[in-house]
Amino acid sequence: MIKKLLIANRGEVVARITRTCREMGIKTVAVFSEADRDAAYLSTADEAVSIGPANPLLSYLNMDAIIGAAQTTNADAVHPGYGFLSERAIFAQAVSDAGLTWVGPSSTVMKRISSKCYCRHLADSADVPFIPGTMDPVNDPQEVVVFGRKHGYPLLLKLDKGGGGKGIERVDSEDQVEAIFQRACSIGNMAFGSSACYIEQLVHQPRHIEIQFVADDYGNCVLLGERECSIQRRHQKIIEEAPSVIVTDDERQMLFEYARRMVRKMEYHGAGTLEGLRSEDGNYYFMEVNARLQVEHGVSEMLTDTDIVKCQLEIASGQPLHFRQEDVRMRGHAIEARIYAEDPETFLPSPGKIVELQLPETGTNLRVDHALQANSSVPPYYDPLLAKVIARGQNRTEARNHLINALREFRIEGIKTTITANLKILGHPKFEQGDFTTAFLEESFG
Template sequence: MVIKKLLIANRGEIVPRVMRACQNLGIKTVAVYSEADKNMFYLKNADETYNIGPANPVKSYLNIESIIDAVKSSGADAVHPGYGFLSENASFAEAVFAGGATWVGPPPAVLKSIDSKCYCRQIATEAGVPVVPGTITIISDVDEIYRFASEYGYPIVLKLDKGGGGKGIELVKEEGQVQAAFERLSRIGTLAFGHPECYIEKEIINPRHIEIQFLTDSYGNCVCLGERECSIQRRYQKIIEESPSTVVTEEERAALFEYTCKLALAMGYQGAGTMEFLRSENGDFYFMEVNARLQVEHPVTEFLTGIDIVQNQIKIASGSELGLAQEDVVMNGHSIEARVYAEDPVTFCPSPGKINKLVFPQMDEKTLRIDHTIEEGGAVPPYYDPLLAKVISWGPTRLEAIANLSRALNDFKIEGIKTTISVNHLILNSDRFASGDLNTGFIEALFKTARGDVKPLWPNM
């Protein structure tokens, strides 16, 4: 099939990113927007635009009926969901197909199956891929948690079977926390995802978070585009990502690629996706989950490999065979991405408002890329994820990539709202980051050190 007009069912920086891919493929674009986003500058670059509802995302970007109406009104023959919102929603994918359009993503049946993390853990176990020790089926009551903890010991982690985005994770350090954590997690699951079911994992102490970007087509082909180190997080959400990881050896990379393709093919996956793994302090890798969509940090991999992931998504969805073999994928140099959020740099609380002044770093397409949808005088609404921009650097070595990113962030000025640029500076300037000594507790440890002398370490607060 030939895709002629594609609707992007999302907002923010992913919209112009998908637009660029479509323009390179000769595909017309349709953008949707809420009342809060009606002045977004990228709307001017779309071939058509449609208002899908008020600012409340439940009534706009999460409103399947409203988006499908826009698909039908525009005559779009394909839908790209971006990331977040409805990007992994099987019901939305089914509605797109029912409306006669092509879904740029995994088939709805696959989305429905892998929405369950326990299902993915079962598939991994059957395929011989190691998983984090824990249950591979949902737990029925709190007594099951006590029994698990008596066998494996504390700390343990309770996770929602269906949920994501850093939500639905409870760390339990001792027996007295079990009942409250179980009730709290069930309540969050019901309210946020409509599913209170959860499972148990043994806490991996100070792990590294390593993910593998992959592409699969409908012909049984699978290639991996390298790994990304995503260990620098707060509240289980990533701040800085890089590739390659400083710790993954060639032998480990080959094993992770094998695990990834085994899992993707066993799931019947098609399109772009990410397999996420934890690496323990003693070097063991465990499969954690699959992200069935385009990742926020995909530019890191694109910079490193020169492969356009979004174009490949669209080609695969149109029925094309993946024109890549594993030996065609070359990881060149080093790439790092820093996310800039409209958040207080100490508390990480959202900081919506008006951007009074905006200065971008000097651009060099070989070493720097900034994906954003901000402009001077523009508003940052309080209704959505506070991500403002992604600053991605490249260098022939990791040290040069860090230097390029540091210079760019130093020249990136946003006034009128609080941002996390100073947090990125703090991370990049730390000795631990420079040495590659990373784990998911990095931010917490860094903050404990920094707060003793906040002003010199946190510029422009």
């Protein structure tokens, strides 16, 4: 079993991972940049090590500094959290080359599935439906034009190695192709080191449905239900829930079978997520694999009483999963609202100092994952996620009401946050009825 874990990340996910480590008797090491030197979450770890200046390229994305911190503190494993280096196969390999245990799928698997086109071929071979489009990257704008003339517009141009909602461009007409193709390639080179793009046909009125799984080295693959993640802005999730109100029991079993096939084909070990879309006519399409702990993993944990981080650590330590599919029970309904340091109207970042903080009271049916403290600063250099509030109820109505009450009790003064935006969404009649798609925000609030 892992004895000492370095968490190569910042913010609330550090506090989340250290909580499980304490329960498992695993020592922890946090890392921090100069901007986070006084961050409250650092105290949740047994040790904290400086890895560089505020610029993430010189700290949280600095592989040598992070591995050096692990070696200096005698850590024997590295957990990447999410974001930053979490899906970089080269980092996973560097960790392994340094003689440390990587908490996640192997670097070989990560490198393969970082290509969405590879995953599309994989889905094809596993007889798993995927969004129609090109199987391989397109080489120039003219290929997009030819595809558009044959299949029609609008269509989506997507980065083969994109992620986090970046590099997804809608093309509505032929005269847009050249500019959008160049923009997508530029984003790909800057953000992901690859300009390769492929084409997907637009799925009309889709809902975003994803399957959480954990798979060990002994052939055990356990599915922890589906999550509905359709409430998004700029392709980034805001509110997630489980189970989805639109997925039937038969459809759930079908999605589970698709997931098992994909996991076997990938030879995947660890925790991961298969993301997909449900079209307005009820067809389900595989979209991509997230080879890491998801921001919204807590929704599945609340619903199934499962500690996904514990599963990750057991699998990385070479142990079999401590439960099987028949042991999983989905109890009631769970909904999560993400709180960002953003203007609730424009969703523009709002860094600054938190001058007053009041958290809702947590318990069996309410969880708040955060790294907040009064009189602390929210730096402008990183993702503006502040906290996640997760509520569970015997049914969706009860879970929603719990979440609304918790958000009303949550106060953060000194910076703008998306709490009021979350309340507007949760209070909207269409959300209350479960009648929404990924276009909900644009259609409901403009």
